Amino acid sequence: MSAFDTSEEGKHDLRRNAAARRSRASRRAGPDAALRLADNLLHRDELADARMISAYWPMREEIDPRPAMEALHARGVGLCLPVVTGPDQPLVFRRWRPGETLVTEAFGTSVPDSMAQEEVPDILLVPLLAFDSEGYRLGYGGGFYDRTLEKLRGDQGALAVGLAFADQYVDLLPRDMHDEKLDLVVTEQDVRTF
Ligand SMILES: Nc1nc2c(c(=O)[nH]1)N(C=O)[C@@H](CNc1ccc(C(=O)N[C@@H](CCC(=O)O)C(=O)O)cc1)CN2
Numbered sequence: 001m002s003a004f005d006t007s008e009e010g011k012h013d014l015r016r017n018a019a020a021r022r023s024r025a026s027r028r029a030g031p032d033a034a035l036r037l038a039d040n041l042l043h044r045d046e047l048a049d050a051r052m053i054s055a056y057w058p059m060r061e062e063i064d065p066r067p068a069m070e071a072l073h074a075r076g077v078g079l080c081l082p083v084v085t086g087p088d089q090p091l092v093f094r095r096w097r098p099g100e101t102l103v104t105e106a107f108g109t110s111v112p113d114s115m116a117q118e119e120v121p122d123i124l125l126v127p128l129l130a131f132d133s134e135g136y137r138l139g140y141g142g143g144f145y146d147r148t149l150e151k152l153r154g155d156q157g158a159l160a161v162g163l164a165f166a167d168q169y170v171d172l173l174p175r176d177m178h179d180e181k182l183d184l185v186v187t188e189q190d191v192r193t194f
């Protein structure tokens with residue numbers, strides 16, 4: 001498939017391959033990957049003035065952001081988690097503190113209950129299947145982060161930080177006009193800026 005094959009069949013194969021790669025990457029990275037990720041993330045200057053950070057509750061074999069979330073909470077940074085409200089909608093984010101219970105929603109994700117305060121993050125920690133040399137990402141195909149980043153960047157210049165295992169890197173992903181670039185990707189090994 002060419003890098004510019006953005007057909008749904010092409011993307012379906014790409015997602016399947018990327019999920020298999022991520023699975024291998026997760027096993028290779030070992031049990032302390034989430035701690036190394038947290039260490040690489042927490043040192044970044046870009047986070048110094050963060051007020052409200054959106055994270056995610058890991059599903060499938062996504063790298064686990066929870067040690068980083070605990071440390072951010074301990075620093076006094078507010079945390080929120082993404083909630084899908086409809087197929088063509090941007091994500092909304094609801095407040096979450098370590099220890100608070102979550103509910104399972106239709107997509108298999110765990111989200112704060114509907115009473116939790118809605119928040120607007122200034123930094124988004126973004127899960128992904130694969131990322132490329134220019135900061136483009138492949139997700140599960142809902143377009144949720146693209147729609148969300150388009151909105152938040154327009155409103156107040158939010159920063160998008162992809163979290164991944166280092167081996168989720170690929171040279172070039174197909175992209176279409178909706179795709180929003182990540183500002184940086186942090187892995188258990190290193191940090192790349194775009
Ligand atoms: N941990 C986590 N939470 C998250 C996301 C995420 O990627 N990771 N999301 C990021 O957006 C949102 C949930 N989005 C999702 C979108 C699609 C599927 C899903 O299961 N898709 C099917 C079919 C895909 C297709 O149409 O080809 C699949 O993957 O089998 C799951 C979650 C919000 N919360």
Ligand SMILES: Nc1ncnc2c1ncn2[C@@H]1O[C@H](COP(=O)(O)OP(=O)(O)OP(=O)(O)O)[C@@H](O)[C@H]1O
Nearest residue numbers: 137138139140141142143144145146147150178179
């Ligand atoms: N800003 C947008 N406005 C309208 N449609 C969009 C927008 N962004 C993405 N889409 C549509 O959403 C669909 C899925 O996009 P894409 O394949 O880039 O998802 P993804 O980034 O892999 O998924 P996710 O962000 O949910 O993890 C595509 O059909 C795309 O055209």
